[in-house]
Amino acid sequence: MTTLETTRSGPEPDPKDAVEAATVVTAEAEPVTPLHRNRDFVLLWSGSAVSLIGSTASTIAYPLLVLALTGSAFSAGLAGSVALLPGLLLQLPAGALVDRWDRRRLMIWCDALRCLGVGSIALAAALGGLGLAQILAVSFAEGALTVFYGLAAHAAVPNVVPKSQVSLALSRNEARGRAAVMLGTPLGGLLFGLGRAIPFLTDALSYLASMAGLLLIRKEFQADPAAARAGRLTDQVREGLRWLWHRPFLRTTTLLVAGSNLMFRALFLVAIVLAGEVGASSTGIGVMVGVAGGGGVLGSLAAPWFRNRFPLATLVIAANWAWAVLMAVIALVHDPYSLAAAYAAMWFVGPVWNVALGSYQLSITPDELRGRVLAAMSTLSSGALPLGSLAGGVLLSTAGPRPAATALAVWMVLLAGAATLAPSVRGTTAAPADG
Incomplete structure (x- = not known):
């Protein structure tokens, strides 16, 4: 499909960028097949798509749940802010850790822990023992794990698809995210209307589906995890x-x-x-x-x-x-x-x-x-x-x-x-x- 490269169509390129571009490790040596026949990309893309729809549904359900439990708009706003906080606080250290740790294994752990977290919300809501403190703790933890997952997934793309298909793969990921918002937003409201626990149970199952896909992927998500482990x-x-x-x-x-x-x-x-x-x-x-x-x-x-x-x-x-x-x-x-x-x-x-x-x-x-x-x-x-x-x-x-x-x-x-x-x-x- 597309090949990304820097050519001499203007000022002389930065030698550092030329060296760095040459060091990018991709699957370019392998025969290029359409993305829909790239088994590992399809597993990664489809698993993430399912989990995105589930997490979008629960994102809409969180404020509805807090309002139903407390009747407080302030508490609902607080829950939303707490979920977004990791995106501001954790990006930089998460980026370093994503380079130090095995990315695929990290994503599997993120899915497993997010499943347990939102599953605890569904269980507590079904049993009638849910409180605001648990909601705030789980929403913060889910937001933090999502930061790690997102960075690892994006960084892994050039190791899962050939260099000539990176643009196409990113476009498919963009479409996936935007479609998930379109589908997940009304789905969250619909599921919450059926029962307070249902959106969160759906979200937990979506993380299991994503984790299953990751476990089936064969390719490594980085060239050499040990290369970034040295140093503070x-x-x-x-x-x-x-x-x-x-x-x-x-x-x-x-x-x-x-x-x-x-x-x-x-x-x-x-x-x-x-x-x-x-x-x-x-x-x-x-x-x-x-x-x-x-x-x-x-x-x-x-x-x-x-x-x-x-x-x-x-x-x-x-x-x-x-x-x-x-x-x-x-x-x-x-x-x-x-x-x-x-x-x-x-x-x-x-x-x-x-x-x-x-x-x-x-x-x-x-x-x-x-x-x-x-x-x-x-x-x-x-x-x-x-x-x-x-x-x-x-x-x-x-x-x-x-x-x-x-x-x-x-x-x-x-x-x-x-x-x-x-x-x-x-x-x-x-x-x-x-x-």
């Missing part, structure tokens, strides 16, 4: 940060991701309020979000096509300008259909950006550093999410939905301008992938 953990965390900082293109694009994440998190709330203002019913708002999710799935499937035909710099700059223009459309339209179409188009662009950037990053990062570099990028880019939620609330309460959307459009124009003018973006040597 703090030194290894710093090594990942230092490696990222000395790659100007990755450093700049990570900061651009942080800026767009802030906008998207604020936009979610702004778009819901704005949809109500232009006449959408509550059902219509739900349909709008569902259509947007569909746009994300389509973007995931189309991402390899874009990566195969356009230089990486073009995709980065074009994605930011597309978001800027679509954000301006959202600020200006006065009917729910145009709003839904623009919002879905924004979701379409996201996976194209994610796959192009992710496949390039994996192609130049040495295997023994992948967990740490992924964690460093995720920490920087995800740190803007809480600020985005806060910004959306402040803008809506002080200015109203349309001025808030206009402010987000201006923010996106500034980011697009920064991407266009950044020498590290315009000077990147990453060419289109070869089919």
Whole structure:
């Protein structure tokens, strides 16, 4: 399918990146077969898909359960915050440990422990002995284990598929995640209506399915786990940060991701309020979000096509300008259909950006550093999410939905301008992938 490589289509490439790209260990020596016939990738992809649907269902069920038990919106919000906390606190050390430990074995343990955790929620709910403390403890533990699992799974991709299929594999993973949100969100509400314990029992079973798939996989998820075990953990965390900082293109694009994440998190709330203002019913708002999710799935499937035909710099700059223009459309339209179409188009662009950037990053990062570099990028880019939620609330309460959307459009124009003018973006040597 696609081959990720750096060519001399611009300024001379960084020798460090050329050496690192050459050291990436992949299955390239093996005959290239379609992804759907790659047994190990299918097992990894399908197991993760099942567990993602289950965990999405339980994520919706957690606040419903806390509200049913306590009647407190504050407690429900607290449970949600506790589940997200590991994503901010644990990314950097988790990245180092993902490089030090056997990734496949680590993922198996994560599935087993997550199964036990949510299984304890289901059992306690069925027996009538569930309390808030148990919910908070399990949600934090599940969030922490999910951080480890996610980093290990992403870092493992180039060891499970040939280098020429990394972009395609990442696009399939993007589609899987977005489809899981579309399916798991209504499923969680439906299952909770059947019984408080059922969403969590379903989630526990989904982790068992994922674990079974991992146990059947034959390939190793890293070239040499022992290569990253020497040295102190703090030194290894710093090594990942230092490696990222000395790659100007990755450093700049990570900061651009942080800026767009802030906008998207604020936009979610702004778009819901704005949809109500232009006449959408509550059902219509739900349909709008569902259509947007569909746009994300389509973007995931189309991402390899874009990566195969356009230089990486073009995709980065074009994605930011597309978001800027679509954000301006959202600020200006006065009917729910145009709003839904623009919002879905924004979701379409996201996976194209994610796959192009992710496949390039994996192609130049040495295997023994992948967990740490992924964690460093995720920490920087995800740190803007809480600020985005806060910004959306402040803008809506002080200015109203349309001025808030206009402010987000201006923010996106500034980011697009920064991407266009950044020498590290315009000077990147990453060419289109070869089919």
